[in-house]
Structure formats: C-alpha cells, structure tokens
Amino acid sequence: MSKRTKVNELPEFDAAPYLDSDEAVAAYLTDILESGDSALLAAALGDIARARGMTEIAKASGIAREALYKALRSDSQPRFDTISRVCAALGVRLVAQPIHV
Template sequence: MTKKIKISEIPEFDAVEYLTDEEEIAAYLTAVLEDNDPALLAAALGDIARARGMNQIAQASGITREALYKALRPGSAPRFDTINRVCAALGVRLIATPMGSARNSV
C-alpha cells in the first residue's frame, strides 16, 4: 500500500541550495532567460543573490540591501540598470546570440 502525502507536508523548493558554482548559476540563468519572463529573471537573480549572500551582492552592486530585495522579489520588474549591476556583482553577464544558432537549441 502506498503512503499518502499531504501537499502541506511537501517542502517548498528553493533553488538556492543548488546554486553552488558558476556553471550551475549560468545554467539556471540560461534556462530562465529562455522563458522570456522579466519577473522570472528578477526572481532568479534574487535566488542567486541569496545563494551568494544578499549583503555581499548589495555592496558589490551599490544597491541597498532593502532595495535589492524589493527589486529581485518574485513578480517585480526591475530596470535594466539594476539587472546589469546585479549581474556584474554576481560575476555573470548576459550574452545575446542569434535565435537560429546552435547554442539556443541546447
């Protein structure tokens, strides 16, 4: 007989646990960018910033910790300047590739 599990007993998924190195961070961002959803990108950058330490990323980006939390919360729509500053603080950059390239089909 299979044991029934209540939805309320299932732990909430937190990507932060899996963002342990640059390759995993880059793969996560690449997957998020493929969805073409700015709010999802903001939330993903928030996950990465939490994995790296929000205080550290706030200092490196020149954005207050409170403003960083606000800009990177799920559902937000941060300005490109904010995204660019956070990416620089995280040590990643967004790269454009032609839509028909082999890199986009991976």
C-alpha cells in the first residue's frame, strides 16, 4: 500500500528558479497582472527580485533590503511608489492595455 501525501506536507512552490530570462519574467508578470490580485503582484515581484538578487534590487531601487522583503510578501500592501521603484530596478514596466469585452 502506498503512503498518501497530505497537501500541507508538500513543499511550497518557489517560482524564482524559473525566472531566468527577461521573457520568463515578462510572461510571469503579465499573468499575475491579469489576475487583478495586488497581494499576488507583491509576492511575484518578490519572486523576481529574489531570482535577480534581492541585494542588487535593493541597491538599484534605493529601498533597504529588509524593507523590500517586508513590502514584497503576499500579505503586504506596498505603495505604488514601491512597486514602481522595484519595477524600474528589475528593468520592467507595467503597461496598460484596453480591455475588449
């Protein structure tokens, strides 16, 4: 008989190792933005920052590394200024497109 694995025993998925190209980052952010979930956006930016190196992103954005970790958690509500500075440090920009119903 095989042992059953409980969901809470599974390791938490970490997207950071898969964000190894500009194209992967852009696709990831696009999908996250389409969800409309601001907490998910903060966490996704945190994933990307960890993939690129949190210390480097902190320096480039002018935000302390500890403050970045705090601001880019899924339970945080970072200010738009923080999101904007992190995006600039990551070399990405958020783009608005019309919604066609």
